[in-house]
Amino acid sequence: MRLDTAQGPVLYLDGVTVSFDGFKALSGLSLIIEPGELRCIIGPNGAGKTTLMDVVTGKTRPDSGEVYFGEANDLTRMSETEIAEAGIGRKFQKPTVFRNHTVLENLELALKADKDVFSTLRAALTAGQRRRIEETLDLIGLREQAGRRADLLSHGQKQWLEIGILLVQEPKLLLLDEPVAGMTDEETGRTGELFQSLAGRHSLVVVEHDMHFVESIARTITVLHEGKVLAEGTMDKVREDPRVVEVYLGR
Amino acid sequence: MKSGVLASFERLYPRRALLGIGIVYAFLVVVVPVLNLAVPAGSALHVSDYTVALAGKILCYAMVALAMDLIWGYTGILSLGHGLFFALGGYAMGMYLMRSIGTEGVYGSTLPDFMVFLDWKELPWYWRGSDRFLQALLLVVLAPGLVALVFGFFAFRSRIRGVYFSIITQALTFAFMLLFFRNATGFGGNNGFTDFKRILGFPLASPRTKVALYVLSATALLSALLLCRHLVVSKLGKVLTAIRDEESRLRFCGYDPFGYKLFAWTLSAVICGIAGALYVPQVGIINPGEMSPANSIEIAIWVAVGGRGSLIGPVLGAALVNCAKSWLTVAFPDLWLYLLGLVFILVTRFVPRGIAGAMAAGAEP
Numbered sequence: 001m002r003l004d005t006a007q008g009p010v011l012y013l014d015g016v017t018v019s020f021d022g023f024k025a026l027s028g029l030s031l032i033i034e035p036g037e038l039r040c041i042i043g044p045n046g047a048g049k050t051t052l053m054d055v056v057t058g059k060t061r062p063d064s065g066e067v068y069f070g071e072a073n074d075l076t077r078m079s080e081t082e083i084a085e086a087g088i089g090r091k092f093q094k095p096t097v098f099r100n101h102t103v104l105e106n107l108e109l110a111l112k113a114d115k116d117v118f119s120t121l122r123a124a125l126t127a128g129q130r131r132r133i134e135e136t137l138d139l140i141g142l143r144e145q146a147g148r149r150a151d152l153l154s155h156g157q158k159q160w161l162e163i164g165i166l167l168v169q170e171p172k173l174l175l176l177d178e179p180v181a182g183m184t185d186e187e188t189g190r191t192g193e194l195f196q197s198l199a200g201r202h203s204l205v206v207v208e209h210d211m212h213f214v215e216s217i218a219r220t221i222t223v224l225h226e227g228k229v230l231a232e233g234t235m236d237k238v239r240e241d242p243r244v245v246e247v248y249l250g251r
Numbered sequence: 252m253k254s255g256v257l258a259s260f261e262r263l264y265p266r267r268a269l270l271g272i273g274i275v276y277a278f279l280v281v282v283v284p285v286l287n288l289a290v291p292a293g294s295a296l297h298v299s300d301y302t303v304a305l306a307g308k309i310l311c312y313a314m315v316a317l318a319m320d321l322i323w324g325y326t327g328i329l330s331l332g333h334g335l336f337f338a339l340g341g342y343a344m345g346m347y348l349m350r351s352i353g354t355e356g357v358y359g360s361t362l363p364d365f366m367v368f369l370d371w372k373e374l375p376w377y378w379r380g381s382d383r384f385l386q387a388l389l390l391v392v393l394a395p396g397l398v399a400l401v402f403g404f405f406a407f408r409s410r411i412r413g414v415y416f417s418i419i420t421q422a423l424t425f426a427f428m429l430l431f432f433r434n435a436t437g438f439g440g441n442n443g444f445t446d447f448k449r450i451l452g453f454p455l456a457s458p459r460t461k462v463a464l465y466v467l468s469a470t471a472l473l474s475a476l477l478l479c480r481h482l483v484v485s486k487l488g489k490v491l492t493a494i495r496d497e498e499s500r501l502r503f504c505g506y507d508p509f510g511y512k513l514f515a516w517t518l519s520a521v522i523c524g525i526a527g528a529l530y531v532p533q534v535g536i537i538n539p540g541e542m543s544p545a546n547s548i549e550i551a552i553w554v555a556v557g558g559r560g561s562l563i564g565p566v567l568g569a570a571l572v573n574c575a576k577s578w579l580t581v582a583f584p585d586l587w588l589y590l591l592g593l594v595f596i597l598v599t600r601f602v603p604r605g606i607a608g609a610m611a612a613g614a615e616p
Contacts, residue, residue, distance in 0.1 A: 057503065084505040096500045098493045105489055110504045117510045123486040169505065 008071060010035050010173050010203045011056065016065030018051055018227075025051040026062070027227040033173070038199035040214045041207045043224035044247060049207045050093075052224070053175050057090050058083045069173065085115075089166030090175040095158035099151040103142050103161055106150055107133045110165040132168060139197075140164040141190065156187035163194070167202075174198070176206045180213050192217045263480045272473070279306070279469040284462045300458055304533060307465035309573045311530035314472045316553045316565035318522035321479050323551070324559035325488065326515045327495025328412075332420030333523055334546035335427050336395035340524025341537040342431075343394045345444035346378065347387035348455075348532060352448045364446070365439040375437045384451060391528040392521050399520030400513065407512045412498075421544050428542035443538025450532050461533070468529045472566070475522050479562055482518075491515055492560070552595045558605025567606055 011033040018026040026048045033039055043049055054060035055067060058080040067075040073086050084090075098106050111129055113119070125133075137143040140160040145153060150161060159179060166174055179195075180188045188210070195204055195217050208214050214221065214235070221238045223230045231241040238244055260269055283306065286298040315337050323329050349363040358367040362374065380386045402423060406416060434440040453460040482488050493501045494508045501508060531537045540546070549572075557568020572591070580587045602609050 080502050081505060081507045084503050090503050092500070096497050098489075098497055098500065100492055100496055101489060108486065109489055109493055109501075112505075115504075115506045117487065117514045120490055120511075121482070121485055121487040165500075165504065 340527030395524030558607030564607025
């Protein structure tokens with residue numbers, strides 16, 4: 001299950017605190033994600049799940065605490081663009097794809113490449129990049145739709161396209177915010193399979209409300225509550241934890 | 252070799268569209284000049300000097316609309332200050348034209364008339380070398396380019412977006428207008444520059460010079476169209492539309508929108524400046540009124556009417572609105588602004604994608 005070159009955790013958070021006008025969205029949160037891991041994070045509304053994602057992607061700066069990506073990248077000191085370049089991809093809650101571009105163009109834009117103005121002006125797809133796009137199209141099951149405008153895709157297809165956008169950037173860590181929200185059962189099932197196949201090659205952190213989905217894919221689950229980790233472990237272990245039952249599952 | 256050139260153009264537009272653009276261009280630069288210069292004034296086919304001048308003016312406006320489309324239609328940044336860049340290019344050319352008057356001014360001095368009137372004894376330092384045409388050309392590009400670069404640098408760095416950006420650009424052009432209104436600024440105050448005599452030794456009053464400037468404007472417009480088209484079909488163009496549609500997603504894809512915005516913004520300003528420089532010798536006057544906020548808003552209306560994000564659309568929009576303007580401001584001078592406002596509201600409400608959008612929708616089955 002481990003990435004062969006990586007040593008130690010992919011993501012390391014220790015004592016992270018974020019407050020907005022006195023409200024502590026995260027209070028002393030600590031979390032470790034190992035290479036190749038598929039981790040699910042659950043928790044009631046306001047538990048800090050989205051804030052956690054914001055901190056990791058550099059959108060929100062923590063008031064205190066450490067956030068490391070691998071050993072060398074101090075995420076609290078990097079810009080959003082630098083963090084994306086370092087290998088962290090994020091999927092938003094609402095599918096956000098480039099709606100006026102075709103599926104193919106969406107993937108082309110996201111490709112790992114020089115992304116400054118003048119390299120982009122001269123850019124043309126190399127054979128390797130073309131292959132990479134085609135592999136991704138197969139993986140997300142959108143090969144038939146490659147020439148369609150993203151606007152015209154179904155909701156589930158948009159979610160997959162967004163995952164594809166992340167994959168062509170060859171990220172080490174994928175953050176997925178409610179990836180199956182609004183999907184049909186069949187789409188949810190296929191998404192689960194996709195995640196299972198990605199784990200190992202990438203580390204995945206999935207924030208999800210859909211307990212059936214979580215149960216079907218998760219090996220380790222972290223339960224957040226009031227900005228802290230309430231419980232962590234397998235589904236069975238978490239489910240039996242009385243505190244978890246009280247704040248979340250038992251409602 | 253020839254097929255290579257053709258192929259590179261076909262990458263920009265399909266063959267039929269290229270043919271259409273070529274025919275319109277040929278009509279503008281061959282047929283119109285011949286009908287103006289070679290056909291006698293009494294003939295029904297004669298194109299009057301007035302029509303040539305009007306067409307030349309509209310071609311310059313169309314170039315501004317094109318520049319506006321690049322930044323608004325494609326990149327999603329609404330500028331309400333593009334009139335400033337147009338005026339700066341115009342002033343840069345105007346300085347040269349003022350110096351070209353030589354001693355033929357009202358006061359017979361080597362200094363421009365307004366300086367004599369202000370009792371200035373010598374040229375201010377920033378007028379140095381303004382009698383050189385090459386320097387004027389350089390200034391036409393640099394003046395709007397640098398203002399746009401510096402303004403854009405701070406605005407985009409601070410991530411100013413949407414309506415806030417639009418309001419600041421409106422304030423920018425207004426501030427420059429007030430600055431240029433002052434006599435002490437050294438650009439002729441509220442009268443600006445006028446009474447030009449010649450350009451590169453050719454008399455501006457001669458029909459041939461007028462036709463030459465008009466042909467130059469049509470050629471500049473065509474070049475700007477092809478340049479903008481080249482940009483928007485490249486990967487860079489896809490990044491620009493991605494900034495418009497989903498900027499934060501683009502950021503997470505590892506792009507820094509800052510450089511892209513600054514590039515599109517500055518290029519757009521430079522195109523406006525060149526249009527202004529072609530405009531001034533044809534209309535024979537430039538004054539701070541060109542920097543008035545209303546002028547910049549009008550530019551946005553041309554683009555909205557023509558159809559954002561289509562390049563050809565805004566060119567048509569600028570032509571159509573200005574043809575209507577030249578007729579209506581004579582027929583109903585008091586009503587023009589109301590009509591313009593009404594057109595804008597109707598277009599926004601009923602044809603949000605403008606003429607080009609409506610035509611594309613009509614072409615689809």
